[in-house]
Amino acid sequence: MAVRKQVERDFAKILFVNENISQKEIASRLKVTEKTVGKWIKEDNWESLKVSMLVTKDNQLTSLYKQLETLNNEITNRPIVYDIPTFLLKPIKLKDSHGDEYLEFPKINPKDYPIKIGNVATSKDADIISKITSSIKKLETETNIGETVEVAKQLIQFIRSQDVSFANQLTKYCDGFITQKMKK
Structure with a gap:
C-alpha cells in the first residue's frame, strides 16, 4: 500500500509542478483529499520546484x-x-x-x-x-515521465475541444498509464 501512495504522490507532484493543475483537480484525479495534496505540496516544497522548472x-x-x-x-x-x-x-x-x-x-x-x-x-x-x-x-x-505527461496533456486538451466526455475518459486511461510507467 505504501508503494501505491508514493506513486500517487509522485504523480501528483508532476501534475502540480509541470502541468500547473489545481490541488482540487489533482485530488479528484487521484481520488485523495485536497488536504492530502496540500500537505504533500507543503512537505515537499513543490512551489519552489515550479520555479526551478525554468530549466526545461x-x-x-x-x-x-x-x-x-x-x-x-x-x-x-x-x-x-x-x-x-x-x-x-x-x-x-x-x-x-x-x-x-x-x-x-x-x-x-x-x-x-x-x-x-x-x-x-x-x-x-x-x-x-x-x-x-x-x-x-x-x-x-530519451523520454522521461514529464514528457509523457506533457504529450498526454496535449492529447487530452485536443480531444477535449472536440469531445469532453471522451477526454474525461481518456484522462483516466492516461493517468493509469503514467502511474504504471512510474512504477517501473
Whole structure:
C-alpha cells in the first residue's frame, strides 16, 4: 500500500509542478483529499520546484548548442601558435663593424616549426565536444515521465475541444498509464 501512495504522490507532484493543475483537480484525479495534496505540496516544497522548472529540456538543449557553437568558434578563430624553440626567441649579442655590441633576434620563419596550438581541436577540446554532443543526443532521444505527461496533456486538451466526455475518459486511461510507467 505504501508503494501505491508514493506513486500517487509522485504523480501528483508532476501534475502540480509541470502541468500547473489545481490541488482540487489533482485530488479528484487521484481520488485523495485536497488536504492530502496540500500537505504533500507543503512537505515537499513543490512551489519552489515550479520555479526551478525554468530549466526545461528545451532550455538545456539550447544552452548546450550555444556552448558547442561558442567552442567551435573559439577553435576556428584561435590564433595559430608555432612551437618555436625558446632559445630562438631570445636576442643574441652581435658586434657591428666598429666592434660595438648590439642585440638582435634570430631571423626565423614560424611556419618552419610545428603548430603548437592551431585551428583544430586539442584533445581537451575534443573531450568537451564529445561530452556536449553526448548530452545533446541523450536529451534529444530519451523520454522521461514529464514528457509523457506533457504529450498526454496535449492529447487530452485536443480531444477535449472536440469531445469532453471522451477526454474525461481518456484522462483516466492516461493517468493509469503514467502511474504504471512510474512504477517501473
